[in-house]
Amino acid sequence: MSLRTGGEILVANLLAQRATHAFGVPGESYLPVLDALHDVADRLRFVICRQEGGAAYMAEAFGKLTGRPGLVFVTRGPGASNAAVGIHTAAQDSTPLIAFVGQVGTDTVDRESFQEIDYRRMYGSVAKWAAQIDRAERIPEYVAHAYRIAMSGRPGPVVLALPEDMLTSRVETDDVPYVEAVAAAPPAAELRAAEERLRNATRPLVIVGGSRWDAGAREALRRFAESARLPVATAFRHQDLFDNRHPNYAGDVGIGINPQLASRIRDADVLLVIGERLGERTTSGYALLNVPVPRQALIHVHPGAEELGRVYQPTLAIAATPGAFLDSIDASAARAANAREPAARAYEDYEAWRAPRAVPGAVDLWRIVQWLDERLPADSILTNGAGNYAAWVHRAFRYGGQRRQLAPYSGSMGYGVPSALTAKILYPGRTVVSWNGDGCFLMNGQELATAVQYRAAIVFVVIDNGMFGTIRMHQEQQYPGRVSGTDLLNPDFAALARAYGAHGESVASTAEFAPAFERALASHGPSLLHVRIDPQALTMNATLDQLRAQGLDMQRRAGG
Ligand SMILES: Cc1ncc(C[n+]2csc(CCOP(=O)(O)OP(=O)(O)O)c2C)c(N)n1
Ligand SMILES: [Mg+2]
Numbered sequence: 001m002s003l004r005t006g007g008e009i010l011v012a013n014l015l016a017q018r019a020t021h022a023f024g025v026p027g028e029s030y031l032p033v034l035d036a037l038h039d040v041a042d043r044l045r046f047v048i049c050r051q052e053g054g055a056a057y058m059a060e061a062f063g064k065l066t067g068r069p070g071l072v073f074v075t076r077g078p079g080a081s082n083a084a085v086g087i088h089t090a091a092q093d094s095t096p097l098i099a100f101v102g103q104v105g106t107d108t109v110d111r112e113s114f115q116e117i118d119y120r121r122m123y124g125s126v127a128k129w130a131a132q133i134d135r136a137e138r139i140p141e142y143v144a145h146a147y148r149i150a151m152s153g154r155p156g157p158v159v160l161a162l163p164e165d166m167l168t169s170r171v172e173t174d175d176v177p178y179v180e181a182v183a184a185a186p187p188a189a190e191l192r193a194a195e196e197r198l199r200n201a202t203r204p205l206v207i208v209g210g211s212r213w214d215a216g217a218r219e220a221l222r223r224f225a226e227s228a229r230l231p232v233a234t235a236f237r238h239q240d241l242f243d244n245r246h247p248n249y250a251g252d253v254g255i256g257i258n259p260q261l262a263s264r265i266r267d268a269d270v271l272l273v274i275g276e277r278l279g280e281r282t283t284s285g286y287a288l289l290n291v292p293v294p295r296q297a298l299i300h301v302h303p304g305a306e307e308l309g310r311v312y313q314p315t316l317a318i319a320a321t322p323g324a325f326l327d328s329i330d331a332s333a334a335r336a337a338n339a340r341e342p343a344a345r346a347y348e349d350y351e352a353w354r355a356p357r358a359v360p361g362a363v364d365l366w367r368i369v370q371w372l373d374e375r376l377p378a379d380s381i382l383t384n385g386a387g388n389y390a391a392w393v394h395r396a397f398r399y400g401g402q403r404r405q406l407a408p409y410s411g412s413m414g415y416g417v418p419s420a421l422t423a424k425i426l427y428p429g430r431t432v433v434s435w436n437g438d439g440c441f442l443m444n445g446q447e448l449a450t451a452v453q454y455r456a457a458i459v460f461v462v463i464d465n466g467m468f469g470t471i472r473m474h475q476e477q478q479y480p481g482r483v484s485g486t487d488l489l490n491p492d493f494a495a496l497a498r499a500y501g502a503h504g505e506s507v508a509s510t511a512e513f514a515p516a517f518e519r520a521l522a523s524h525g526p527s528l529l530h531v532r533i534d535p536q537a538l539t540m541n542a543t544l545d546q547l548r549a550q551g552l553d554m555q556r557r558a559g560g
Contacts, residue, residue, distance in 0.1 A: 027075020056086020
């Protein structure tokens with residue numbers, strides 16, 4: 001064995017975990033790591049980003065796409081602060097991520113040295129684990145533990161601080177072996193009880209969500225749903241867990257849920273929930289199911305035992321990964337032979353909900369998304385952040401049953417640009433469409449430079465309504481006519497894209513979208529379509545004026 005720096009030991013142990021990519025913005029605080037990466041650039045690619053928020057989101061998207069922790073490297077205080085949005089998203093989205101943060105030397109710690117923060121306290125309540133590696137010989141132990149924690153149970157983010165003197169010190173140590181997530185499998189007695197509940201159900205429904213799904217688990221879900229004849233709904237921003245064209249598909253349980261699906265959930269006698277936490281967005285603000293004891297028999301399957309019964313007390317609490325549960329349940333024993341209606345009835349409701357209605361203005365996003373739905377290859381990836389603009393893809397686009405949707409369960413803006421970069425870097429052969437609002441795009445629009453630098457041929461779409469539309473919607477409903485803090489004066493996004501070196505075009509009508517999209521794809525580089533929409537097209541169900549009228553009406557009735 002020979003002496004190695006902390007930086008070299010860290011990189012060697014990441015390679016031992018078969019890490020292929022790391023995302024980051026450099027800092028002088030972790031130069032030894034950057035130096036060690038220099039020698040292994042062909043195996044562990046460091047993707048240089050423009051802002052740590054973008055880098056952390058990219059790492060988060062890596063975790064979503066691969067199931068292995070996304071790695072992000074950031075410098076001390078300012079870098080660590082910028083990265084917070086991605087770490088929070090990883091926490092709420094149950095995504096494995098490890099953030100490596102530069103830290104002042106142990107010789108000057110606790111003086112509030114330049115850019116010093118105690119990351120254990122800063123990230124204590126957001127990360128699954130926040131720690132500092134004070135001795136280089138313990139790096140392998142910390143890396144193994146970080147991987148295991150990030151991936152196991154309910155996955156989430158880990159923050160590891162790297163004191164500068166630890167990274168430059170030279171020690172002898174072995175590397176740690178490859179670490180896998182801890183398996184969580186259901187006990188046989190609970191499986192039999194679940195089968196019995198489903199077999200005797202008259203109005204059963206399955207809801208799927210969360211992380212720790214792989215291709216095998218998705219396939220097992222399809223087989224189970226078909227054989228047990230169960231309708232399957234997908235949780236908020238998890239629409240790619242089940243083929244949306246499948247006759248057993250019931251739609252998505254998210255913001256602006258199909259009222260028919262909401263009734264179906266309320267009226268269900270047995271709910272089988274797999275992988276989903278049953279968070280606020282999937283329960284219509286905790287209103288869909290009774291707290292703390294739902295009226296429905298709830299079979300809750302989640303890999304993190306601590307999530308079972310957190311809000312909703314289940315009839316059966318099963319600590320298992322989706323794959324382990326679906327591989328072990330006997331679909332024929334669970335077959336809902338007494339179901340009052342065929343599973344396909346729910347699909348008819350979904351189809352009707354998806355069918356386009358009239359939209360104000362020259363650009364009809366409903367038609368555009370339906371065109372994309374038909375046009376895009378079956379393995380294309382669609383990303384988005386947060387905003388009303390996202391509702392169009394969530395409602396009208398059909399995500400197939402493989403990993404195709406990158407969207408924040410955390411409802412965090414600015415996710416659509418960086419997550420698309422990760423998708424295109426990992427899968428250069430797949431079509432990647434990044435769907436953004438005008439507000440959302442500029443939260444991480446700087447990563448367009450990263451897309452150009454890495455020649456990532458993503459089609460960025462910017463839906464420009466000249467406002468933070470979602471907040472304007474709430475304003476009109478609760479404070480009608482009192483517009484405050486939500487107007488935006490936007491740049492010419494197409495010209496901005498061209499300034500970055502990307503292909504950029506404006507789209508002024510529905511008919512212009514398809515040819516512009518084809519030209520964007522044919523440019524074989526990053527491209528941006530600036531789509532100006534009528535501000536009246538604020539939601540899929542109501543115009544801006546209608547929302548204001550509803551708000552005024554509510555005010556009148558409240559006696560205001
Ligand atoms: C990081 C972050 N900041 C603020 C918000 C609050 N927020 C939610 S949606 C939204 C407006 C989004 O605007 P835009 O991207 O233009 O989409 P639109 O609603 O206009 O379609 C805001 C400000 C948020 N969810 N995330
Ligand atoms: Mg907007």
